[in-house]
Amino acid sequence: MAEFSGRNLKRECAVPRYSSLKHFLSTGKDALAKGPIAMIFVEDDVEVGTTLRHHFDCGFKQIIVFMPDAFELPDDIVKKTHRVTYDMARDRALETAVNAIIEAAPDTWFYYCYNAEYLFYPFCETRSVGEMIAYNMEERRDTILTYVVDLYADNLRKFPNAVSLEHAHMDRSGYYALARNKPGTEWPEERQLDFFGGLRWRYEEHISEASRKIDRVGLFKSCKGLELRANHTFNLAEYNTYACEWHHNLSAAIMSFRTAKALKRNPGSSFDIETFQWHNSSAFEWHSRQLLDLGLMEPGQWF
Known part of the structure; x- marks a missing residue:
């Protein structure tokens, strides 16, 4: 099987955590400056760490993870990931977030998936x-x-x-x-x-x-x-x-x-x-x- 090494996790300073999508779009738009950018939507606590490490290893410039406050991220991932508090149980949760990001950052390459x-x-x-x-x-x-x-x-x-x-x-x-x-x-x-x-x-x-x-x-x-x-x-x-x-x-x-x-x-x-x-x-x-x-x-x- 693949080894999810997280070999590209080089930054040691923690990335800010955002309390909502609105908060991210108002204060964290610098994360959208250069693609490709991955958006990971977390529905449960299954294989969240391996999902993020795998996509860091793919070479994405930034990773934005949308997830409830109840779930935790491994320490090595917290240092790199832009975490946005988000409820995936709400109606049209995926499309709402993706379309808001599209509007905020035109002419940028994006990828999206769920955990696991x-x-x-x-x-x-x-x-x-x-x-x-x-x-x-x-x-x-x-x-x-x-x-x-x-x-x-x-x-x-x-x-x-x-x-x-x-x-x-x-x-x-x-x-x-x-x-x-x-x-x-x-x-x-x-x-x-x-x-x-x-x-x-x-x-x-x-x-x-x-x-x-x-x-x-x-x-x-x-x-x-x-x-x-x-x-x-x-x-x-x-x-x-x-x-x-x-x-x-x-x-x-x-x-x-x-x-x-x-x-x-x-x-x-x-x-x-x-x-x-x-x-x-x-x-x-x-x-x-x-x-x-x-x-x-x-x-x-x-x-």
């Missing part, structure tokens, strides 16, 4: 996220499409919350895409698809229809008027495309325990699931090569 989610991209073991974004900009692209690939522990009796970094498994097949139609029509959107698979597909009876797709525009360049919508798409059509008009572009994956956690936490599904293992389960190797080989992300023309 880990960004992987082609060659991430030797290249930084900034290098990937620089190449993507040469391709005249303002987004990088990410696929949310479900992770789950192999033994739910030993790991009842379905989370184990050392024993993480994933589905190696069962992923597919459908045409995304223009709202209210049967005409497909240009270069847009809805992607499905993983636990959200295998246990779709426990997942609302609106939450079943696994594509997310996880990396994007903010601009004036841009808004994130509840289904992880943006109000600008080109931002939701999987590729440009002339060739395929690179994509990335967000390896996520989030669905597995929810299925085991929810009483309506927890007792129906004794194991997430099936004949297409495979141990996750914590390496981009495995995801490239499975077709769960692609390098495009980046070599």
Whole structure:
């Protein structure tokens, strides 16, 4: 498995803690001066430290973590992270925060995910996220499409919350895409698809229809008027495309325990699931090569 070393945690002085999103936007906007910037949204206290260390190691210039006061951060992370007190249980919590940050910092590259989610991209073991974004900009692209690939522990009796970094498994097949139609029509959107698979597909009876797709525009360049919508798409059509008009572009994956956690936490599904293992389960190797080989992300023309 990957070692979350936090090797880029070099600053020793503590970063200010903000009592609210409004407080951050009024006094902490210096943190938004240079991207790429990661926004991590903490829903529970599971693997918060490893999530943040992993994304520091990816090379993000700043990390803003939105989380309730009840949760603690490890000491080494407190010294680097911009912590914003935030209630993720409120309606439209994610979109509200992301859109406020977009408005405050146009023309900046951002990434967002939840705790117990880990960004992987082609060659991430030797290249930084900034290098990937620089190449993507040469391709005249303002987004990088990410696929949310479900992770789950192999033994739910030993790991009842379905989370184990050392024993993480994933589905190696069962992923597919459908045409995304223009709202209210049967005409497909240009270069847009809805992607499905993983636990959200295998246990779709426990997942609302609106939450079943696994594509997310996880990396994007903010601009004036841009808004994130509840289904992880943006109000600008080109931002939701999987590729440009002339060739395929690179994509990335967000390896996520989030669905597995929810299925085991929810009483309506927890007792129906004794194991997430099936004949297409495979141990996750914590390496981009495995995801490239499975077709769960692609390098495009980046070599």
